[in-house]
Amino acid sequence: MxxxxxxxxxxxGFLPRSIAYAGQINEDFAEGISGFYKAVWTEREGGISTKQKHLIVFSIACSSNNIQSAVKILERLHxxxxxxxxxxxxxxxxxxTGGIQHFTDFSAAILKEMERLGF
Structure with missing residues (x-):
């Protein structure tokens, strides 16, 4: 592990909680989740850059109204x-994609965090 x-x-840049929790359950389980993270986030020649991946997951978090995740992803985007x-x-x-109501819901928190991070 x-x-x-x-x-x-x-x-x-940090250890995701899912890997830490999986390690408490079973070492092989933690290795499997670690492999999933590596497969998703490793940059590959001709593939999507890490920044682009973070922009995509940021947009998905916003469109699903997952404000807490979107705010955390802003730090990675920075x-x-x-x-x-x-x-x-x-x-x-x-x-x-998520609808204007979700935009209304997530905008205030995101704009505030963008200001804090200096965007």
Whole structure:
């Protein structure tokens, strides 16, 4: 579990709770979840960049009204150099796919966090 946890910490910048909890249940389970994280978040030649992946999951979190997750993802977007325009585009896509009510729900928290992070 320690090797997998170290790899994911290096890849994501933190150890996701799911891996920590899985490690308390079963080492093989933790390894499996770690493998899933690596498969999703590793950059591959010709694939989607880490920044683009974070923009996509940010938009999905917003469109499903998962405000807490969207706010956390903003920190990752800041780390990976996303621009305010890119984030605004992702928010507009979220409004398109999730509906204007979700946009109304998540906008205040997201705009406040964007201001805090300096976007």
């Amino acid at each position: 320690e090797k997998a946890a170290k790899e994911i910490r290096e890849l994501k 780390k990976f150099g996303a621009t305010r325009i890119e984030i605004n585009d992702a928010m507009m896509l979220a409004a398109w």
